[in-house]
Amino acid sequence: MTNVAPAISTATTDKRGWYARNQIAVTPWLFLAPGILFFAVYVIIPIFQSFNISLYRWDGLGEATYIGLANYQELTTDRAFEISLWNNVKWLALYLLAIPMGLGIALFLNQTVTGIRLYKSLFFFPFVISQVVVGLVFSWFYLPKEGLLNAALGVVGLGPINILGDPTLATYGIIAAGLWPQTAYCMILYLTGLNAVDPEQVEAARLDGAKGHKMLWYVILPQLKPATFIAFVVTIIGALRSFDLISIMTNGGPFGSTRVLSFYMYEKALAEFGFRMGYGAAIAVVLFLIMLFFIAYFLFSMWREERAER
Numbered sequence: 131m132t133n134v135a136p137a138i139s140t141a142t143t144d145k146r147g148w149y150a151r152n153q154i155a156v157t158p159w160l161f162l163a164p165g166i167l168f169f170a171v172y173v174i175i176p177i178f179q180s181f182n183i184s185l186y187r188w189d190g191l192g193e194a195t196y197i198g199l200a201n202y203q204e205l206t207t208d209r210a211f212e213i214s215l216w217n218n219v220k221w222l223a224l225y226l227l228a229i230p231m232g233l234g235i236a237l238f239l240n241q242t243v244t245g246i247r248l249y250k251s252l253f254f255f256p257f258v259i260s261q262v263v264v265g266l267v268f269s270w271f272y273l274p275k276e277g278l279l280n281a282a283l284g285v286v287g288l289g290p291i292n293i294l295g296d297p298t299l300a301t302y303g304i305i306a307a308g309l310w311p312q313t314a315y316c317m318i319l320y321l322t323g324l325n326a327v328d329p330e331q332v333e334a335a336r337l338d339g340a341k342g343h344k345m346l347w348y349v350i351l352p353q354l355k356p357a358t359f360i361a362f363v364v365t366i367i368g369a370l371r372s373f374d375l376i377s378i379m380t381n382g383g384p385f386g387s388t389r390v391l392s393f394y395m396y397e398k399a400l401a402e403f404g405f406r407m408g409y410g411a412a413i414a415v416v417l418f419l420i421m422l423f424f425i426a427y428f429l430f431s432m433w434r435e436e437r438a439e440r
Contacts (some may be wrong), residue, residue: 232316243245323357
C-alpha cells in the first residue's frame with residue numbers, strides 16, 4: 131500500500147498589515163508629507179489664487195467684479211509697467227555678473243595664502259547682513275556731498291554725482307548695491323563646490339600639461355555644474371523679485387525710473403493710492419511666468435546634460 135503524503139505548499143501567506151508590507155515605500159512619504167502640505171498651502175494654492183484674482187476688478191474689501199483679461203490688456207498700454215519690465219531686464223542682465231565674480235573670489239579664497247581666514251570673513255560679511263542694511267549703507271555711500279563715492283571722485287578731480295537722484299543712473303546704482311551680497315552668496319556656493327572637486331582629476335590634468343585657464347575650463351568648471359546651476363537659479367530669482375533695496379534707496383523714484391515689477395505690483399495692490407488687487411495680481415502673474423520660463427529652461431538643460439552623460 132502506497133502512502134501518498136499530502137502536498138505541502140512552500141509558499142507562505144504574508145499576514146502582516148498593509149503598512150508593514152509597504153513600510154519601505156510609504157515611510158519616506160510620511161516624512162515628506164508636512165513639507166508637501168506647507169508647500170501646497172503657501173506656494174501652489176496662492177499661485178492659482180493669483181491667476182484667479184487677476185481676472186477680477188477688486189479693491190481687497192468690497193465685491194469683486196469679473197472682467198476677464200482686461201487687466202492684462204491694460205498692461206500692454208501701461209507706460210509704468212513697460213518701464214518696470216525694462217528695469218527688470220537690466221537687473222537680470224547685470225545681476226548675473228555676481229556669478230563670475232563669486233567664482234573668481236572663491237578661486238582666490240581656495241588658495242593657501244597668509245590671512246585667508248580674514249579674507250573669507252570679509253567676503254562672507256555682506257551675505258549675513260540684511261538687505262535693508264545694505265540699502266542704507268549704499269544710500270550713505272552715494273550721498274552727493276557727504277558720500278564716500280563722491281569724496282573719492284573729488285580726489286581725482288571729478289565732480290560730484292547724484293546717482294540716486296539721476297533717473298538714468300539710479301537703477302544701476304541700486305543694482306551695484308544688490309551685487310555686493312549676491313556675489314558673496316555665489317562665492318559661498320562655489321567654495322562649497324570647490325571642496326568637492328576630485329583631486330585625482332586635477333592631478334591627472336596637471337600630468338597632461340593642463341594649467342591656468344585650461345585647467346579651469348576643462349577640469350574645474352565641469353565639476354562645478356551643480357553649484358553653477360544653483361547660482362543661476364537663485365540669482366535670476368533675486369533679480370526678478372528685487373524689492374527691498376528699491377524701497378529703501380529710492381522708493382521707486384526719481385519719477386518712477388527705478389520701479390521693477392515686484393515694486394510696481396506693490397504700488398498697485400497695497401500702496402496708499404493703490405488697492406487694485408486684480409491689476410496687482412496680473413503683474414504678479416507676469417513676473418511668475420518670467421521666473422518659471424528661466425527656471426524651467428535651466429532644469430531642462432541640466433536634465434538633458436545628465437541624460438547625455440548616462
